[in-house]
Amino acid sequence: MNVLLVNDDPLELEQLKLLIQSVCPHWHLFAVCDGSAAMDLTATTYFDIAFLNINLPAQSDLLVAGKLRQSGRVTDIVIVTAHQDFSIARAAIKIGAVDFLIKPISVDELNAILRRYLQKEVPRPVYSPLITKVLTILEHHYADRLSLANIAAAVHVNPSYLSRRFKAEVGYSFSKYLISFRLKIVKDLLVSRPDLSIAQIAEKAGFASQQYLSALFHRNTGLTPREYRKNNLDFRRSSGNLLIACGRRHGPDCFPDDNRR
Template identity: 45%
Template sequence: MNILLVDDEPLELEQLEYLILKKFPNWKIFKAQDASIALQIVKQHDIFLAFLDIQIPGKTGLELAKELSQSYTIDIIMVTAYQNFEYAQTSIRLGVVDYITKPIIEDELMALLNRYERIGRYSEQIVNALKIIHQEYSEKLTLNYLASKIHINPAYLSRKFQEEVGMGFSEYLNDFRLKEAQKMLIEFPDLSISTISERCGFNSQHYFSQIFRKMTGQSPRDYRLRETFH
């Protein structure tokens, strides 16, 4: 799996590379110190996951994230030295999957990377399907749409998804959406449950609350209260 790290500080790049390879020695790491080098790398290699520092010379990390998400299917994680609410909001709007703050804590990085652990063993077709789900989970995603995007038969994709991922497409999509909703409930206390439900791709707040309770044992509102004051 190809990973891109973008930071203008060579030591930060080396530390991040070291921590990632310690856990995933087979991943291939590409490094860039500014947006223009990063874009050249993305054009030449099929990058699955990118860590972008917000403060880089020329284009900012957020501007680069916007450009990458418009033209490529890449999971993007923002890295910032600032606990800034606006950065977090902008990141979510751009479809960034997560963000971490500097100095990077190894346990936090590993928790974030664990979701990609199995992906390294998936076939290219399933990797491409997951990339689209992670990027477009807020839209009305269907198995047929996904199959057409990666140019394979829907029935074949459904079977392959179940075999490799260990759950069906709909189950995985709902699970991913719920995890994103859990993060949003904590990180954006001012956003209404209805807005979070919509941003995570659920058709109705009622359905969202139903499956949220099924997964966590509590309502979205109770979950937010408990985690916020935990």
């Protein structure tokens, strides 16, 4: 689940982030300090929930909330405010806010909201012991020279049989899943390890060459690895280093644009 946090106070932003992470550690949290940055994020990302503080610089809180709703990129908006004013509540309801949190935020009230969304989540898939073992191998050895054949040998099954079982249970071919998983590793390293070169990252993620990685990465994101790194590092600096990406196990979300095979 993608969650947008918008607040011009970095301390409050960090506190809300930590409260949500303590209950929903697998959610993807994106934290920004102003409305324009929030609108920029919605250009590339859909959000299930936006927690929007009403005291925003440059644009009024309700104007930002209205724009987020009109964009079609945010499903639900929760207003966070220190003002217990009925006119604010009425205006928030008018633009489609689904809930209110009064500051200082009550942990019980926040958790009640979070639980509603947790109940809506699709349960994580339960894989067979065979596929669970294969996924574990991929997660621990993605940097190695992996192939369907050597994975099949490691789990003592026929490659054709493993290919069919993997596609049936995971929903993606073995090769597509492996590429996607490695690309997610690359994205993490590009931002978390600015000291590494693109060639070093390619090697750490299991790609045969920097050129091959760059071609796949551009096909997937429309950016070169260097452009992706620069954009994300610039954003993190401008937003107080509060852009959070949580979780990466079992469920790739960065498959190349072509159809599943």
